[in-house]
Amino acid sequence: MGQMEQIAALAATPVALPLLQVDGLCRNYGARIGCAGVSFDIHAGEVLGIVGESGSGKSTLLSCLAGHQRPDAGRITYAGQDVLAMSEADRRRLSRTEWAYVHQNPRDGLRMGVSAGGNVGERLMAVGARNYGQIRTRAHDWLGRVEIAADRIDDRPSAFSGGMQQRLQIARNLVTGPRLVFMDEPTGGLDVSVQARLLDLLRGLVRDMGLSVIIVTHDLAVVRLLADRLMVMKSGRVVEQGLTDQVLDDPQHAYTQLLVSSVLQV
Amino acid sequence: MTDTAYNFAYLDEQTKRMLRRAILKAIAVPGYQVPFASREMPMPYGWGTGGVQVTAACLCPDDRLKVIDQGADDTTNAVSIRKFFQRTAGVATTERTAEATVIQTRHRIPEAPLTEDQILVYQVPIPEPLRFLEPRETETRKMHELEEYGLMHVKLYEDIARHGHIATSYAYPVKVEGRYVMDPSPIPKFDNPKLSDCPAIQLFGAGREQRIYALPPYTQVVSLDFEDHPFVASRAQHDCDLCGADGSYLDEVIIDDLGGRMFVCSDTDFCTTRRELGHIGRLGAPMTDEVA
Numbered sequence: 001m002g003q004m005e006q007i008a009a010l011a012a013t014p015v016a017l018p019l020l021q022v023d024g025l026c027r028n029y030g031a032r033i034g035c036a037g038v039s040f041d042i043h044a045g046e047v048l049g050i051v052g053e054s055g056s057g058k059s060t061l062l063s064c065l066a067g068h069q070r071p072d073a074g075r076i077t078y079a080g081q082d083v084l085a086m087s088e089a090d091r092r093r094l095s096r097t098e099w100a101y102v103h104q105n106p107r108d109g110l111r112m113g114v115s116a117g118g119n120v121g122e123r124l125m126a127v128g129a130r131n132y133g134q135i136r137t138r139a140h141d142w143l144g145r146v147e148i149a150a151d152r153i154d155d156r157p158s159a160f161s162g163g164m165q166q167r168l169q170i171a172r173n174l175v176t177g178p179r180l181v182f183m184d185e186p187t188g189g190l191d192v193s194v195q196a197r198l199l200d201l202l203r204g205l206v207r208d209m210g211l212s213v214i215i216v217t218h219d220l221a222v223v224r225l226l227a228d229r230l231m232v233m234k235s236g237r238v239v240e241q242g243l244t245d246q247v248l249d250d251p252q253h254a255y256t257q258l259l260v261s262s263v264l265q266v
Numbered sequence: 267m268t269d270t271a272y273n274f275a276y277l278d279e280q281t282k283r284m285l286r287r288a289i290l291k292a293i294a295v296p297g298y299q300v301p302f303a304s305r306e307m308p309m310p311y312g313w314g315t316g317g318v319q320v321t322a323a324c325l326c327p328d329d330r331l332k333v334i335d336q337g338a339d340d341t342t343n344a345v346s347i348r349k350f351f352q353r354t355a356g357v358a359t360t361e362r363t364a365e366a367t368v369i370q371t372r373h374r375i376p377e378a379p380l381t382e383d384q385i386l387v388y389q390v391p392i393p394e395p396l397r398f399l400e401p402r403e404t405e406t407r408k409m410h411e412l413e414e415y416g417l418m419h420v421k422l423y424e425d426i427a428r429h430g431h432i433a434t435s436y437a438y439p440v441k442v443e444g445r446y447v448m449d450p451s452p453i454p455k456f457d458n459p460k461l462s463d464c465p466a467i468q469l470f471g472a473g474r475e476q477r478i479y480a481l482p483p484y485t486q487v488v489s490l491d492f493e494d495h496p497f498v499a500s501r502a503q504h505d506c507d508l509c510g511a512d513g514s515y516l517d518e519v520i521i522d523d524l525g526g527r528m529f530v531c532s533d534t535d536f537c538t539t540r541r542e543l544g545h546i547g548r549l550g551a552p553m554t555d556e557v558a
Binding site for chain 1: 399412414416419420423424426427428492493494495511
């Protein structure tokens with residue numbers, strides 16, 4: 001192929017569309033605002049952090065995006081499909097194959113009465129895996145990737161520590177190879193050394209699997225480590241967004257300045 | 267009060283109408299749990315109030331009724347329900363599977379093959395197969411609607427992980443005509459293959475839970491399993507000690523305090539019929555001697 005042809009072929013290739021496009025998303029609780037006028041794009045392999053104080057609408061936004069709540073207005077487009085116009089069956093299929101949701105409290109995201117292997121295997125079986133040996137092998141593999149000893153595969157999550165439960169939840173979510181992961185304060189309630197390990201693990205998985213992640217947190221250190229881009233929310237509205245380092249090092253909005261300066265220094 | 271104040275087979279006509287509509291809908295959508303307005307019956311929940319209502323809605327004056335409990339015609343539950351219909355419907359009763367037109371059963375399918383002229387009514391304690399995995403009824407209905415049955419295999423996975431094989435031995439989940447996952451009531455999994463392609467109409471009534479579901483004749487019913495752990499219809503590896511049958515489902519009976527035990531057919535009619543034909547098991551005696 002000649003050089004000109006190569007350039008022509010490149011020009012003909014459409015520019016990669018964003019994986020998720022959100023436009024003017026609103027969700028009200030009666031007269032109160034949950035979140036309002038939120039718009040952003042996220043591309044494949046990108047990590048978006050959402051920070052803000054408690055009650056700023058971060059979790060409302062995340063649950064609207066993940067389909068747990070229906071927004072009052074706005075559009076959500078995933079890989080060219082209008083998520084809000086999809087049938088429920090399609091949306092639920094999407095959320096157990098291409099999407100994943102990591103809850104703040106692992107008890108919300110795990111089946112506590114089912115063994116660790118069963119928890120990891122559930123999404124595989126939900127998409128039609130019917131070979132016990134293969135499911136078992138995949139579960140073993142994933143427990144290893146999240147640093148849970150292989151001999152704990154038949155233990156129930158109730159016998160696990162908080163950090164292990166959170167890692168198990170991550171394994172359970174990632175086993176089907178999703179493209180977009182929603183995380184709601186994944187490090188909340190863990191002590192700092194466990195947090196550090198979990199963040200390290202997450203960073204590795206995100207990079208290896210090329211995941212797009214939307215991560216909600218109030219911990220600026222977490223977004224500094226994980227997020228490419230940052231969105232700051234206050235009273236249900238986005239007050240500032242940009243590259244993580246740019247927002248944290250040179251905050252423009254008064255609230256962001258307050259947030260950054262409130263971080264305790266050791 | 268006149269005789270006409272009483273209705274045939276206990277239930278009033280409006281109730282029967284409601285029940286028959288539910289039954290017809292259940293037959294039209296095999297395996298789907300149809301809600302119905304379950305009535306108070308003169309027996310406690312757990313004794314077959316659902317089955318009794320379905321039987322009452324199906325009975326005609328010229329029907330011949332058989333009632334079994336764990337395969338036996340002479341246990342408390344079977345005797346009291348048979349008496350109930352003798353008094354309230356005046357229908358003929360029988361213990362012979364082949365002679366019955368309506369069979370109400372708890373926990374077994376008769377050994378003798380059923381025919382197109384028969385209706386088999388099951389008593390169901392818990393109709394929802396997903397109940398113990400997903401306690402929210404709103405969610406399980408959604409899962410049935412969207413055919414999200416992966417969770418059912420999680421239960422089987424847990425069985426294999428813990429016991430090395432699928433240890434569920436009764437109420438073994440089945441898939442009906444490739445669509446609905448159904449709890450076949452607590453029949454042993456030995457009976458599961460008989461559900462499929464059965465010439466008789468099979469009706470399931472759950473009184474407390476207010477659900478009716480059905481398998482029309484010749485419905486395809488598949489027991490769920492894994493490729494590398496296929497479904498096995500298990501039974502005790504013995505012959506019947508009374509009639510010598512080697513393919514029937516057996517009860518284990520402890521006969522002394524020295525570890526002595528015997529295995530007998532759980533289907534009493536099947537066992538009696540064989541003994542009348544002269545079959546004798548390890549501990550059996552010829553039929554004529556017993557009568558004498």
